[in-house]
Amino acid sequence: MPPKSYTDVSDQQVVVFAQEGREDAYRELIKRYERPVFSLIYRMVRDTETAEDLAQETFIKVLNNIDRYRPEFKFSSWLFKIANNITIDHLRRRQIDTISIEGAPDALTGERARATAVTLASGGESPLEAMESRELGESIEKAIAKLRPEYRACIILRHVEDYSYDEIAEIVKLPLGTVKTYIHRARQELREYLGDLK
Amino acid sequence: MIEHDFPEDFTPIAAELQRLPYLSPSRGFADRVISRIDRLNPQTALAPVPAHAGLELHQGGQAVAPRRRMGPVRVVGTAVAGVGLVAVASFLFVGIDILTAVLAAAVGQYSLVAAAFAAETGALVLGSEAMAYMQAGALEAVLLYLTLALGLFGGYAGIRTAASIAKRKAA
Numbered sequence: 001m002p003p004k005s006y007t008d009v010s011d012q013q014v015v016v017f018a019q020e021g022r023e024d025a026y027r028e029l030i031k032r033y034e035r036p037v038f039s040l041i042y043r044m045v046r047d048t049e050t051a052e053d054l055a056q057e058t059f060i061k062v063l064n065n066i067d068r069y070r071p072e073f074k075f076s077s078w079l080f081k082i083a084n085n086i087t088i089d090h091l092r093r094r095q096i097d098t099i100s101i102e103g104a105p106d107a108l109t110g111e112r113a114r115a116t117a118v119t120l121a122s123g124g125e126s127p128l129e130a131m132e133s134r135e136l137g138e139s140i141e142k143a144i145a146k147l148r149p150e151y152r153a154c155i156i157l158r159h160v161e162d163y164s165y166d167e168i169a170e171i172v173k174l175p176l177g178t179v180k181t182y183i184h185r186a187r188q189e190l191r192e193y194l195g196d197l198k
Numbered sequence: 199m200i201e202h203d204f205p206e207d208f209t210p211i212a213a214e215l216q217r218l219p220y221l222s223p224s225r226g227f228a229d230r231v232i233s234r235i236d237r238l239n240p241q242t243a244l245a246p247v248p249a250h251a252g253l254e255l256h257q258g259g260q261a262v263a264p265r266r267r268m269g270p271v272r273v274v275g276t277a278v279a280g281v282g283l284v285a286v287a288s289f290l291f292v293g294i295d296i297l298t299a300v301l302a303a304a305v306g307q308y309s310l311v312a313a314a315f316a317a318e319t320g321a322l323v324l325g326s327e328a329m330a331y332m333q334a335g336a337l338e339a340v341l342l343y344l345t346l347a348l349g350l351f352g353g354y355a356g357i358r359t360a361a362s363i364a365k366r367k368a369a
Contacts, residue, residue: 023238030228035220042221052223059231066237140214159215187208194211 011075018066026063033076034059036161037083043144044087044152054090058083073170080161081171084153091149143193150174151186158183 006014006028014032017025037058042051062082069078144152153172157163165183169176204212232238321329 021237023232026232026235026238027228030231034227035222038223038227039218039221052227055223056227056231056234060234063231063235064237136214137218140211140218155215159212160218187204187211190211191208 012071015066015069015071015075018063019069026066029063029075030059033079036076037079040080040153040156040161041083041087043141043156044149045090046145050090054086055083058086061086074167076161077163077167077171080157080163081173084172087153088149139194140190143190146193147186147189151182151189154179154182155186155190 003009006025009028011029011032014025014028018029034055038051038055041054041058042048045051045054058079062079069075144155147155150172154168157168157171158165163171165176165179168183169179172179174182317329317333320332324332
């Protein structure tokens, strides 16, 4: 019997309902992960339209293959794995490595640059705090944008999504040692870029 | 909260990373994804045949093209091509020689005329008595020869057919 609300239902159980063909279960999975997946992809490609296309492609691929999901793994890990694969493939095709916080490097018009610029939300802070937070957040975003895409994925999965090293290695399909090295180097580079934050 | 596995000087950066906000895709993102899920939209999984303005017949919900009218030239061409194909296939697969078949048909048609002509010529040359003697029992002889010929040809055709079937199976 499917629940009226999926609030307290685990990902695995929602997936089972989706496998039964329930549209509300599909929508619940999208609702739970559209923002984390979009954010990860956006921070890697730094272009709103591209990130949305890639996020859409990720969900379509995952949800069309929902029957292949193995419940012994976390659904989110599987989803991030597909998102990372799709994004890395895109970056390899486009050769986008570093871009500006002010907008995507291929933004030819001001409107396009604004559309691709990072917009950060503030939550319940004073205007000064909000401004400082925004400046800080933008500094972090700028610093992340300077990292290699492989480093970006690892550092975001580690520090934003709270994944363990093993889970990250599984998601990005790299050896555990490589993941640890990437995260170590990413931290070093972030420290260099954000020296005055200390 | 992840375990503290980084140096102290990275702590403020780690804290800022954790405070990074989630970004949202545009409105209607979920609808766009849902519209591309095959299980929920069977019509997107099976792309429909684009309907043609002139189509009138429908089978199983899909439009099918009506049979086109054939002109006389097209009919003759199709008939010639069909007969040719049948003849070639017969020759290749059953071993029937087209020339043999045509000659056999001609012999069948003109054998009676040839027989009458031969009898008249024989009577003129050999005389009617000699011809009457030769023609006595001729019908039985013809039947005997026909049976022998049919047996020979039938046996030969049977062997050829069996050989070609064996060849095809081996291939």
